[in-house]
Structure formats: C-alpha cells, structure tokens
Amino acid sequence: VLANSDEGAPQGGLVSPVLSNIYLHYVLDLWFEKRFARACAGRAYLIRYADDYVACFEHEADARAFLLAMTDRLAQFSLEIEPSKTALIRFGSRSLGSPGGDGAVPRTFGFLGLTHYMGRSRRGRFVVGRKTDGQRACQKLKLLDRRLRSLRAHGGAAMVEYVVRHLRGHLQYYGVSGNARGVATYFYRAAGLLFKWLNRRSQRRSFTWSGFHAAIGRLLPRVRIVHDLYPIPWWKTQTGSRMV
Structure with a gap:
C-alpha cells in the first residue's frame, strides 16, 4: 500500500538518516563554518554525526552566543533542540584546576555511546578521556x-x-x-x-x-585499541640518528 505524506521521512526509516545528514549539512555545518565560527573571538569547532553534534569553543562568551544563535537558526527550519541533551559545559585544562582554573569538579558528557571526561596524560598534560x-x-x-x-x-x-x-x-x-x-x-x-x-x-x-x-x-577476540586517537608524531619514532 502506497500512501503519500507531507510530513517527511518516517522516524527509523532507511532514508531518514541520509536525508537528515544532507539537511543538517546545510542547516548547521555550512552555517557554522561560513558564518558563525568566523565571528568568534577564539577557536571554534563543530563535530557532528547524523543529528548528534558537539560544538567546542575557546571562549565561554562564544559558546553562549552559539547556543542562542543555534536555537534561532534551527527555528528558521521548524527544528528544535532537545533540552535534555543540550548543555554548556566548561571542559578543558583549566577545569582540572590548573593555573587559571577554579578547581571545580569536572563535568562529563556523552557523545556517540562514549562518556567523555577530562584527564591527564602520564606527563601531566590535559587529555580528553573516553569510556x-x-x-x-x-x-x-x-x-x-x-x-x-x-x-x-x-x-x-x-x-x-x-x-x-x-x-x-x-x-x-x-x-x-x-x-x-x-x-x-x-x-x-x-x-x-x-x-x-x-x-x-x-x-x-x-x-x-x-x-x-x-x-x-x-x-574470543582479544582486547586491544583499534582506533589510536593520540598517534605518536613521526619525528618521535626516528631512532639511531643524530645531528653533527
């Protein structure tokens, strides 16, 4: 039975993720890259997979401005943010209590089935941990x-x-x-x-x-790391050489 509909692709349909990705590429990705990020005072990044995304900003003022601008942008296309999945989180080395930080308990956030948290490397540097x-x-x-x-x-x-x-x-x-x-x-x-x-x-x-x-x-397969998110720079892999 074929029935025409003007309500778009059904939730869970095979074509729904494809259309969603194409739509959000215009609504969100291009808008962020070409317009919003260029107006930020500091660095700004957007990581998106389907309709889940994380926006990262160097300055808190840019993050707050993005939340307002993004809400207005989505409203232009009859879209809304999900309040339960939307939050402003201070996430970085300063939130770990390093110089300039407040020493507050670090926040975590979930993205694509992984909990992201703040940690330190063996040398004491800030790293993004995932579990x-x-x-x-x-x-x-x-x-x-x-x-x-x-x-x-x-x-x-x-x-x-x-x-x-x-x-x-x-x-x-x-x-x-x-x-x-x-x-x-x-x-x-x-x-x-x-x-x-x-x-x-x-x-x-x-x-x-x-x-x-x-x-x-x-x-059973053995436990191992398949995706190395912190690869060793090529110059640190060179051994047995010296400058004269």
Whole structure:
C-alpha cells in the first residue's frame, strides 16, 4: 500500500538518516563554518554525526552566543533542540584546576555511546578521556542475553560464533584510546553470559569457569585499541640518528 505524506521521512526509516545528514549539512555545518565560527573571538569547532553534534569553543562568551544563535537558526527550519541533551559545559585544562582554573569538579558528557571526561596524560598534560557509556553497555548486554537464550536450540557452536561476531563489532566501535578498561569489562561480562547459557543447554553442566576459558576463551577476540586517537608524531619514532 502506497500512501503519500507531507510530513517527511518516517522516524527509523532507511532514508531518514541520509536525508537528515544532507539537511543538517546545510542547516548547521555550512552555517557554522561560513558564518558563525568566523565571528568568534577564539577557536571554534563543530563535530557532528547524523543529528548528534558537539560544538567546542575557546571562549565561554562564544559558546553562549552559539547556543542562542543555534536555537534561532534551527527555528528558521521548524527544528528544535532537545533540552535534555543540550548543555554548556566548561571542559578543558583549566577545569582540572590548573593555573587559571577554579578547581571545580569536572563535568562529563556523552557523545556517540562514549562518556567523555577530562584527564591527564602520564606527563601531566590535559587529555580528553573516553569510556563506554554505562547505560549503553547495559542495554547491549541485555540484548545479548536474550539472543543467546534464543540460540540455545541451535547448539553451542552457534552461540560461540555469535558472541565472537558481537565482540568484534563492539571492539571496532569502542576500541578507542583510553577505553581499554571499558572494553575489557564488557568482554568479561559478555563471556559470562556465554558461559551461563552454554551451561543451561541441558541439566548437566558443560563447563567450569576454568574449563570454559581453556576451551572457549582462545576463540574470543582479544582486547586491544583499534582506533589510536593520540598517534605518536613521526619525528618521535626516528631512532639511531643524530645531528653533527
């Protein structure tokens, strides 16, 4: 059945993300780059994925001006910001209590399934830390638990194969610099679910925890960083040379 509609693409439709990306490229990206950022007193950046974005500013006055200007800009296209996902956050080295800062408790924010927080490198420099969003991880584990339960009738091999694919996909997305602990925690809990459902296939227990690791653990992907967000500059990788 084909029905014409003047309300745009349906929420969750296949074409919805594509149209949203094209639309916001004009409404937000170009406007920010060509007009707003050029009028800022300091540096300004916009990072957007689909309809989620983060705007970063060197000066607080620019950030506050952006919030007002962005609200007006979206209203011109009958769009509104989501209040629960919109906030002004002081985020940077000064918020860590370095010279010029107030020593306040740092704020965090969620973006694309990761919680971003302020941290320090081994040399004491400010870095942006990232870890898996706890709520998102719990939701994924609940779905994995249901899926493994439904796969019991297909045998242990099907369950192991599914978890391997699941963890590989998780690693490709969440395996970013600074999130090794978050990935390791998720892997451990996912392995625990696999262990549980393998042992529930029959009344007789299939594995002990040590036996599970010996037989199945080697098949699971290892925790590693896939996306290095802080690459070493090329000149620091050169060894064995000197100037004369």
